[in-house]
Amino acid sequence: xxxxADGGVRLYPRTDTNMGLxxxxxxxxxxxxxxxDRITTTGTLTIGNDxxxxxxxxxxxxxxxxxxxxxxxxxTADIGNIIYSTTASSTNGSLDLHAQEGITIDANLTTKGNTxxxxxxxxxxxxxxxxxxxxxxxxxxxxxxxxxNDYHSLGTIRxxxxxxxxxxxxxxxxxxxxxxxxxxxxxxxxPDEFQGIIATNLFVGDITTGHIIV
Numbered sequence: 001x002x003x004x005a006d007g008g009v010r011l012y013p014r015t016d017t018n019m020g021l022x023x024x025x026x027x028x029x030x031x032x033x034x035x036x037d038r039i040t041t042t043g044t045l046t047i048g049n050d051x052x053x054x055x056x057x058x059x060x061x062x063x064x065x066x067x068x069x070x071x072x073x074x075x076t077a078d079i080g081n082i083i084y085s086t087t088a089s090s091t092n093g094s095l096d097l098h099a100q101e102g103i104t105i106d107a108n109l110t111t112k113g114n115t116x117x118x119x120x121x122x123x124x125x126x127x128x129x130x131x132x133x134x135x136x137x138x139x140x141x142x143x144x145x146x147x148x149n150d151y152h153s154l155g156t157i158r159x160x161x162x163x164x165x166x167x168x169x170x171x172x173x174x175x176x177x178x179x180x181x182x183x184x185x186x187x188x189x190x191p192d193e194f195q196g197i198i199a200t201n202l203f204v205g206d207i208t209t210g211h212i213i214v
Contacts (some may be wrong), residue, residue: 001157002037002038002039002040002041003039003040003041003054004040004041004042004043005064005113006024006041006042006043007041007043008041008044008045008046008084009039009041009044009045009046010044010046010047010049011031011045011046011047011048012047012049012051012071013028013029013048013049013051013052014050014051014203015051015058015075016051016053016074016180017029017036017051017052017053018052018053018054018055018056018180018188018205019031019047019048019052019053019054019055019056019072019144020055020056020058021036021047021055021056021057021058021060022057022058022059022061022067022087022089023058023059023072023086024056024057024058024085024086024089024111024211025055026056026191029052032034032049032132032210033059033060033061034060034154035040036060036064037062037064038065038113039064039065040063041064042065042066042147042214043067043184044065044067044068044069045062045065045067045068045069045196046069046070046071047066047068047069047070047071048071048072048073048155049071049194050071050073050074050075050082051074051116052069052071052072052073052074052080053079053080054072054079054080054081054082054083055072055081055082055083055099056071056083056085057063057069057082057083057084057085057089058084058085058086058087058089058107059086059087059088059089060089061089061090061093061203062090062091063091063092063093064153065093066093066094066113067093067094067096067113067181068091068093068094068095068096068097069095069096069097069098070082070096070100071094071098071099072098072100072101072120072163073098073099073100074100077090078206079101080099080101080103080104080121080127081099081100081102081103082097082099082103082104082119083103083147084104084106084107085104085106085107086106086111088107088108088109088110089107089108089109089186090109090110090112091109091110091111091112092109092112092114093111093113094111094112094115094116095111095113095115095116095120096109096117096118096139096172097116097117097119098121099118099119099120099121099186100120100122100126101125101126101127102119102120102127102128102129102130102131102148102149103117103119103127103128103129103130103148104130104132104133105129105130105135105137105155106118106130106132106135106170107132108118108135108136108137108138109135109136109137109138109142110138110189111138111139111144112134112140112144112213113138113139113141113142113196114139114142114144114145114147114209115127115137115139115143115144115159115194116143116168117123117145117146117148118148119146119147119148119149119169119206120147120148120149120169120170122155122167123170123173124170124173125138125149125169125170125173125174125176125186126149127148127149127169128148128150128152129146129151129152129153130153131152131153131155131156131157131196132154132155132177133154133155133187134154134155135155135156136156136158137155137156137157137158137159138156138157138158138160139158139159139162140162140195141159141160141162142161142162143159143162143164143165144157144159144163144165144199145164145167146164146165146167146194147167147168147169148168148178148187149169149170149186149187150168150187150188151166151187151188152193152195153187153193153196153212156179156196156198157197157199158196158198158199159198159199159200160198160199160200162199162200163181163200163201163202163203164197164199164201164202164203165176165203166189166197166202166203166204166205167204167205167208167209168187168205168208168209170186170187171205171206171208171209171210175208175210176208176209176210177209177210177211177212177213178193178204178205178209178210178211178212178213179212180204180212180213180214181194181213181214183213183214185198185211185213186210187214189204192210
């Protein structure tokens with residue numbers, strides 16, 4: 001077991017590689033659910049770095065830290081996805097996800113703290129956030145922040161009594177516009193996607209956003 005009272009724990013590759021967390025090994029740098037349960041910290045658990053290519057997460061359940069962050073920030077072009085697949089995952093605290101080329105949630109993801117998602121870390125207009133059919137992202141009444149090039153959802157996102165913020169990642173660079181409803185723009189939330197957002201307060205765009213068409 002690994003136990004650290006402060007300062008956090010970092011797990012990351014030294015060379016360019018893929019990572020598998022939970023039940024789907026990558027064959028390169030893998031951490032099983034049982035291995036993760038042997039790590040305890042009152043600081044932040046950090047997984048991945050700028051050498052990490054794609055991270056596939058399957059049935060990854062963790063409750064031994066109040067804050068976890070996952071990075072797929074490979075400096076190699078066209079690489080750097082975080083994918084939740086197959087079996088539901090959860091964390092008993094806040095969660096930050098950082099990816100260069102997109103984040104896909106194809107299995108239920110439940111957090112219990114403020115949740116920050118950046119699907120387009122380098123703000124180049126490539127990384128989208130995708131929620132699969134019938135899948136849910138649920139923060140259990142904690143704030144949810146989403147930065148992405150675009151939003152595609154056949155499921156739901158739920159921050160409950162807390163606010164959800166949705167912001168185009170490339171607004172400052174490309175003056176990205178937002179379409180809400182049936183008018184497609186650089187960043188579009190169509191009627192069905194809009195109905196799948198459950199939050200006490202919803203904020204779309206910020207001072208870097210171009211036009212918003214409703």
